[in-house]
Amino acid sequence: MTTDNKTIVLQALTTLVATGDVDALAPLLTDDFRHHRPDSASTAKAEWLAAVRAALVPLAGMRVEIHHVLADGDHVAMYSHRRLPGAGPEIAVVDIWRLDNGLIAEAWELIEPVSQAAANLTWWRTAEH
Structure with a gap:
């Protein structure tokens, strides 16, 4: 099952990036799919x-x-770097996907601009330090 879940996620994302066909993603998601962001916002399938x-x-x-x-098991985690064309900004992304019976049921996404990575390693320091 683990290999199948990895394959499902990789095929979905590869197809999206290669073709831009968002409609091809819809049948790969459960009807009650939820996408979660770090700010605790959550969107349903149609909104996402x-x-x-x-x-x-x-x-x-x-x-x-x-x-x-x-x-x-039913979770797939992916770490990637994404860059806009030319000299566009680069981001590091961690996606976590939960699958249910071969469909993507939930997704979590964390994004960090690579240019801010060093500063984010000291997020706990206050201006007083």
């Missing part, structure tokens, strides 16, 4: 697909470099 569709134009030509894909 609409947000992905809206982001495709400004993100056209984005390069995605997948560094690690790990799976444990």
Whole structure:
């Protein structure tokens, strides 16, 4: 099952990046799919697909470099770097996916601009230190 879940996630993301076909993602998601962000915001399937569709134009030509894909049971975690065309900014992304019966049921996404990584390593320091 773990290999199958990794394959499902990789195929979904590869197809999206290669073709920009958001509609091809819809059948890979459960009807009650939820996408979670670090600010505790959560969106349902239709809202998330609409947000992905809206982001495709400004993100056209984005390069995605997948560094690690790990799976444990019904969860798949992926670490990637993404860069806009030319000298565009680069981000590091951790996606966590939960699958249910071969469909993606939940997703969590953490994004960090690579240029801010060093500063984020000292987030606990106050201005007084």
